[in-house]
Structure formats: structure tokens, C-alpha cells
Amino acid sequence: MNNRLTQEQLGKIVGEVERLSQQRQNEVDREQMVQILQELNLPPELIDEAMIQVQRRDALAVQQRQTRRLIVGIAACLAVAIGGIAFWSQQNQQTLARVAVQQDRITLTQDDGSNLTTVSRPAEVVYRVTLKDAPVGKKLDLSCDWIGLGDQVLKQNRYQTKEITTPVWNTQCRNTIAANAPCRNLEGANVSGRSPTQRCQF
Incomplete structure (x- = not known):
């Protein structure tokens, strides 16, 4: 062991010796305990x-x-x-609350850029929506309600978008309108002597 100490080491040793000395003074050995108990009649x-x-x-x-x-x-x-x-x-x-519809259209499966107001049944139609302030890097859980006569929900699509890469995001849902599906303002039209074609109005 090195007997040469720095001033800092010496100070630490002196402090430790004082602590041990104080601890020893505060300790009571067995003989002292017996004596104290006898003085207290215990x-x-x-x-x-x-x-x-x-x-x-x-x-x-x-x-x-x-x-x-x-x-x-x-x-x-x-x-x-x-x-x-x-x-x-x-x-x-807060992020979801900022998402809004920028544009929406109902089209046939093959989109010609128009917005359908009526369609011949049966037909497959697509509801195309452009969202703004879409959360980039996330996927949205969406639902799409197809409403019939009397505000009855005829069909509900539930789906999740792909991971959104731009704040303006296009999404869509589909529905097949059956030949016997109830719809608004049915019209009959004879075409070249054939049976009437049923048309639904949106």
C-alpha cells in the first residue's frame, strides 16, 4: 500500500476516522446494556x-x-x-378533425369525369372522394353509407386506406345497385320496343 497521500486523500481519511469514532462512541456494548437495564429495574x-x-x-x-x-x-x-x-x-x-372532403362524385366503375345523377339498374357505382388535410404517414379507417328510400342504410362499406403519402388524398368505395333495389324517382323508358329500363336517381 502506498503510504504517501495527497491532501484530498488525507482529508477523506480524517473524516472517515471521525465518523467511525463517533459511531463507536454511540454504540453500547453488552455489559453497558446490562448495567443500564439493571439501573432501570428491567x-x-x-x-x-x-x-x-x-x-x-x-x-x-x-x-x-x-x-x-x-x-x-x-x-x-x-x-x-x-x-x-x-x-x-x-x-x-385534432389531426382527424382537420380532415375534410375537398371533392366527391358518384361515377360508374369506368370514370368519365362526370358526376352521376341517375343510373340504369343493375349497375356498379363508385363514390369517389378527394380528402384534404389527410394525415401523411397514417392510414385512415373510413366508412361509406349508401342511403336508400326513407333514409334507410342499404349498404355500408368499412375499409382502411393505404398509407397516406400526400395531404390531398383520393379514396373510393363501391356498391352494386341490384335490378330490384329500391331507389328514388323511378322512371320507365322504352328503347326500340324493348322493356322499360329502370333508372335510379341519386
Whole structure:
């Protein structure tokens, strides 16, 4: 061991010696304990049992402090997690609230750029929607309700978009209008002597 010490090391050693000396002065040996108990008219034979009880209580106190610290730590983690989820949810809701329809049209499967007002049955029609302020990098869960007479929902499409890559985003849903489907303002039209063609108005 190196016997040469720096001033800093010497200061630390002096401090440690003082601490140990103070600790030794505060400690009471067994003979002193017996003497103190006799002066207090207490039975010295209970020293061992009393020491066990004191050690148990000290250990229990340490365990309770550790448990409290653990509970506080878990509560803090839960609070942070709940706060994070709430913040993320609020941000997500605000993002979704900004999404709006920029343009929408009903067309046949083959889009000619027009917006259908009537269609011959049976037919497959497509509802084409252009969204604005769509959340880039996310997928949207959408639903599309096809409403018939009396505001009855005839069909509902539920789908998820692909990952959105631009704030202006095109999406669509499809529906097959059956030959016997109820619709608004039915018209009959004879074409070259053939049976009337049923037309639905949107």
C-alpha cells in the first residue's frame, strides 16, 4: 500500500476516522446494556429477544421504505404513460378533425369525369372522394353509407386506406345497385320496343 497521500486523500481519511469514532462512541456494548437495564429495574435476560425485535422492526422499516419508493415509481410511470396516451389521443383527434372532403362524385366503375345523377339498374357505382388535410404517414379507417328510400342504410362499406403519402388524398368505395333495389324517382323508358329500363336517381 502506498503510504504517501495527497491532501484530498488525507482529508477523506480524517473524516472517515471521525465518523467511525463517533459511531463507536454511540454504540453500547453488552455489559453497558446490562448495567443500564439493571439501573432501570428491567430484566437483563430479555436483551437477546429485544435485540431480535429491534432488528426485525428496522428491517421492516427498510422494506416499507423500499415498497413505498417502488409504489411511487410505478405510479409515476403510470402517470407518464397515461399522460402520453392522452396527449397522443388528443393529437390524433385534432389531426382527424382537420380532415375534410375537398371533392366527391358518384361515377360508374369506368370514370368519365362526370358526376352521376341517375343510373340504369343493375349497375356498379363508385363514390369517389378527394380528402384534404389527410394525415401523411397514417392510414385512415373510413366508412361509406349508401342511403336508400326513407333514409334507410342499404349498404355500408368499412375499409382502411393505404398509407397516406400526400395531404390531398383520393379514396373510393363501391356498391352494386341490384335490378330490384329500391331507389328514388323511378322512371320507365322504352328503347326500340324493348322493356322499360329502370333508372335510379341519386
